[in-house]
Amino acid sequence: xxxxxxxxxxxxxxxxxxxxxxxxxxxxxxxxxxxxxxxxxxxxxxxxxxxxxxxxxxxxxxxxxxxxxxxxxxxxxxxxxxxxxxxxxxxxxxxxxxxxxxxxxxxxxxxxxxxxxxxxxxxxxxxxxxxxxxxxxxxxxxxxxxxxxxxxxxxxxxxxxxxxxxxxxxxxxxxx
Amino acid sequence: xxxxxxxxxxxxxxxxxxxxxxxxxxxxxxxxxxxxxxxxxxxxxxxxxxxxxxxxxxxxxxxxxxxxxxxxxxxxxxxxxxxxxxxxxxxxxxxxxxxxxxxxxxxxxxxxxxxxxxxxxxxxxxxxxxxxxxxxxxxxxxxxxxxxxxxxxxxxxxxxxxxxxxxxxxxxxxxxxxxxxxxxxxxxx
Numbered sequence: 139x140x141x142x143x144x145x146x147x148x149x150x151x152x153x154x155x156x157x158x159x160x161x162x163x164x165x166x167x168x169x170x171x172x173x174x175x176x177x178x179x180x181x182x183x184x185x186x187x188x189x190x191x192x193x194x195x196x197x198x199x200x201x202x203x204x205x206x207x208x209x210x211x212x213x214x215x216x217x218x219x220x221x222x223x224x225x226x227x228x229x230x231x232x233x234x235x236x237x238x239x240x241x242x243x244x245x246x247x248x249x250x251x252x253x254x255x256x257x258x259x260x261x262x263x264x265x266x267x268x269x270x271x272x273x274x275x276x277x278x279x280x281x282x283x284x285x286x287x288x289x290x291x292x293x294x295x296x297x298x299x300x301x302x303x304x305x306x307x308x309x310x311x312x313x314x
Numbered sequence: 315x316x317x318x319x320x321x322x323x324x325x326x327x328x329x330x331x332x333x334x335x336x337x338x339x340x341x342x343x344x345x346x347x348x349x350x351x352x353x354x355x356x357x358x359x360x361x362x363x364x365x366x367x368x369x370x371x372x373x374x375x376x377x378x379x380x381x382x383x384x385x386x387x388x389x390x391x392x393x394x395x396x397x398x399x400x401x402x403x404x405x406x407x408x409x410x411x412x413x414x415x416x417x418x419x420x421x422x423x424x425x426x427x428x429x430x431x432x433x434x435x436x437x438x439x440x441x442x443x444x445x446x447x448x449x450x451x452x453x454x455x456x457x458x459x460x461x462x463x464x465x466x467x468x469x470x471x472x473x474x475x476x477x478x479x480x481x482x483x484x485x486x487x488x489x490x491x492x493x494x495x496x497x498x499x500x501x502x503x
Binding site: 149183187193199202205219231 | 347476
């Protein structure tokens with residue numbers, strides 16, 4: 139392996155496993171420039187670790203704890219407030235939905251709302267069932283009306299029908 | 315694995331025991347703040363992220379599984395919050411701002427200024443990295459998490475973690491050479 143291939147291993151020395159370390163140490167034994175690079179890298183790494191050992195300290199740990207606990211308590215209260223607001227909204231929503239259903243179902247169930255439907259059904263049923271009778275009745279009615287009209291034609295003008303006579307005839311035909 | 319005492323605190327917190335959760339906060343807030351600060355480099359942002367992270371932990375304690383460490387879970391939440399912060403306009407404005415003197419309270423007062431400057435420079439350099447490289451660098455090299463935990467937090471496989479780590483280290487090294495040319499030369503001697 140050439141020197142540039144060992145550069146990454148030198149930088150990642152702490153992360154190498156035993157075999158990789160052995161291979162690198164073997165190379166360092168025979169390469170002065172890599173050995174110098176390894177040593178300077180190790181010194182920089184040690185310095186960084188030394189700095190890492192200096193922990194940034196909180197200015198006031200007690201205040202931090204108090205602030206965190208305050209936020210937790212306030213957070214819990216806010217959650218409760220949110221819950222109560224949500225419940226209130228849910229109540230209103232449920233009330234609105236119930237009013238909606240009562241209104242529409244009420245209309246559907248009202249007696250006057252049902253009547254036209256029943257009548258329509260009866261009429262449609264009678265039309266379907268009494269089709270022949272209906273045609274017969276219609277034919278009779280037409281011939282009766284025609285007869286009435288003929289009987290009410292004026293004596294002088296054949297195109298003119300006596301209206302009073304016709305009304306009377308039609309009224310009689312409806313009665314019977 | 316977590317200690318039985320910590321597991322008990324988590325269990326009680328899941329049942330809504332705020333005192334138990336307070337103890338968990340006290341146990342982990344320093345770690346949370348440290349990683350948030352190393353990511354953002356801004357004290358106030360790191361504090362806000364820490365607070366938000368614990369609030370999120372509290373809210374989603376019901377989803378917590380015993381197999382995963384609470385600290386790993388916390389790291390995950392903080393990383394997500396830090397990435398959100400990076401995407402915000404506020405971050406773009408403060409991109410190169412890193413508060414110097416954040417690493418105060420070191421044991422050796424003589425080294426204090428040097429360390430503070432070094433921390434500031436490293437965080438500033440880390441902020442210039444692409445987000446995956448930054449995450450991996452902060453978690454592995456500054457937080458010193460094992461590779462498998464970095465994989466768990468970032469959701470990357472080991473190969474991706476190592477690859478990102480390599481590029482991140484190269485950039486950081488290059489940046490440190492620019493800032494502390496003499497220092498690096500001295501190290502190399």
